[in-house]
Amino acid sequence: MIHIPDFAHATTVQVIFCFLAFITVITAFLTIFSRNPIHSAIYLVICFFSIAGHYLLLNSQFLAVVHIIVYSGAIMILFLFTIMLMNLNEQREVHRPRITRLGAIVSFCLIVIVLITIFINSKPIVGGYDSTGEDFQSIQVLGKILLNEYMVPFEFASILLLVAMIGTVLLSKKEKLNNK
Numbered sequence: 509m510i511h512i513p514d515f516a517h518a519t520t521v522q523v524i525f526c527f528l529a530f531i532t533v534i535t536a537f538l539t540i541f542s543r544n545p546i547h548s549a550i551y552l553v554i555c556f557f558s559i560a561g562h563y564l565l566l567n568s569q570f571l572a573v574v575h576i577i578v579y580s581g582a583i584m585i586l587f588l589f590t591i592m593l594m595n596l597n598e599q600r601e602v603h604r605p606r607i608t609r610l611g612a613i614v615s616f617c618l619i620v621i622v623l624i625t626i627f628i629n630s631k632p633i634v635g636g637y638d639s640t641g642e643d644f645q646s647i648q649v650l651g652k653i654l655l656n657e658y659m660v661p662f663e664f665a666s667i668l669l670l671v672a673m674i675g676t677v678l679l680s681k682k683e684k685l686n687n688k
Contacts, residue, residue, distance in 0.1 A: 525565055532558040545591045549584060556580040570647045 518526075535555040542548040556579045563572035654662050 521565060525562070528558045528561045528565070531555075532562070546588070549587050549591060552587070553580050553584050556584070570650055 532555055535551045535558065538551040539548045539555060542551060557576065560572040560575045560580070563569075563575060
């Protein structure tokens with residue numbers, strides 16, 4: 509039996525969670541069903557920001573900030589450049605055969621049935637939670653670990669990124685010289 513929460517006695521965190529979950533689901537569906545690819549990308553950015561809100565509710569500020577920078581920033585810029593380069597706004601969509609559409613609908617329905625069955629038959633995790641008292645979510649603890657225990661791999665990663673940036677600049681300058 510599915511338990512429906514009582515919203516009359518909901519805490520602020522629960523209300524914020526439900527609001528963020530609603531925004532996440534709605535923008536995810538709008539991303540999929542929007543016919544304009546630019547609108548889909550904007551809906552996906554909103555979805556990413558609402559997921560970052562979930563991370564903040566879980567007291568994981570660093571993960572939320574990294575999620576915003578990496579996904580809402582870098583990945584979405586890449587998506588928008590790809591959309592603009594492919595010129596997807598043209599209405600030259602190839603019509604799929606009916607058997608392909610039917611197969612997609614049947615596959616979708618089967619996946620939904622499996623997921624609903626798993627959700628209904630799942631049981632909540634009941635048990636003790638051992639806490640050491642140390643906050644592994646804070647940026648301060650993460651910084652100490654990165655700059656003490658993992659200093660050498662952290663520096664190798666930064667050198668690798670620096671070499672990749674220098675290589676990109678040199679390749680782009682070489683192409684500009686060849687085009688002239």
